[in-house]
Amino acid sequence: MDLRVLVFGTFDGLHAGHLVFLMQAKKLGNKLIVVLARDLTVVKLKKMKPLRSEKVRALFLKNLPFVDQVVLGKDFFKDKLKIVKEINPSIIALGYDQNVNMSDLKKELNLRSMFPKLVRLKPFKNKIFKTRKLRKILFQN
Numbered sequence: 001m002d003l004r005v006l007v008f009g010t011f012d013g014l015h016a017g018h019l020v021f022l023m024q025a026k027k028l029g030n031k032l033i034v035v036l037a038r039d040l041t042v043v044k045l046k047k048m049k050p051l052r053s054e055k056v057r058a059l060f061l062k063n064l065p066f067v068d069q070v071v072l073g074k075d076f077f078k079d080k081l082k083i084v085k086e087i088n089p090s091i092i093a094l095g096y097d098q099n100v101n102m103s104d105l106k107k108e109l110n111l112r113s114m115f116p117k118l119v120r121l122k123p124f125k126n127k128i129f130k131t132r133k134l135r136k137i138l139f140q141n
Contacts, residue, residue: 003029006089
């Protein structure tokens with residue numbers, strides 16, 4: 001059975017929290033597909049440039065043994081669910097800190113005739129492994 005698991009993220013400064021998130025997601029199915037936020041999307045959403053370019057972030061992800069495919073995201077502000085339709089995942093795994101209302105997402109997906117299972121994954125030491133916190137520590141001077 002083909003169980004494609006889809007995750008989204010920036011994955012800038014890949015750290016243990018990201019790795020645990022990706023490993024948790026992979027356990028949900030047999031193919032893990034990562035939609036990587038484009039540099040421009042990161043700037044618009046987080047109001048800061050990523051530390052690493054989308055090409056470098058994609059390269060890091062592609063070299064992880066539990067990641068099967070990395071796809072660069074589409075223009076998030078035009079139609080953020082277009083890529084979901086293209087990939088047609090069995091499961092969408094969301095991070096504990098991804099600001100997404102699960103019931104709203106489910107309704108929107110269903111309106112578009114998409115019916116993936118939605119799963120919220122658990123954090124891993126989120127007081128330590130949070131990119132924004134790590135970035136603050138590294139660049140406090």
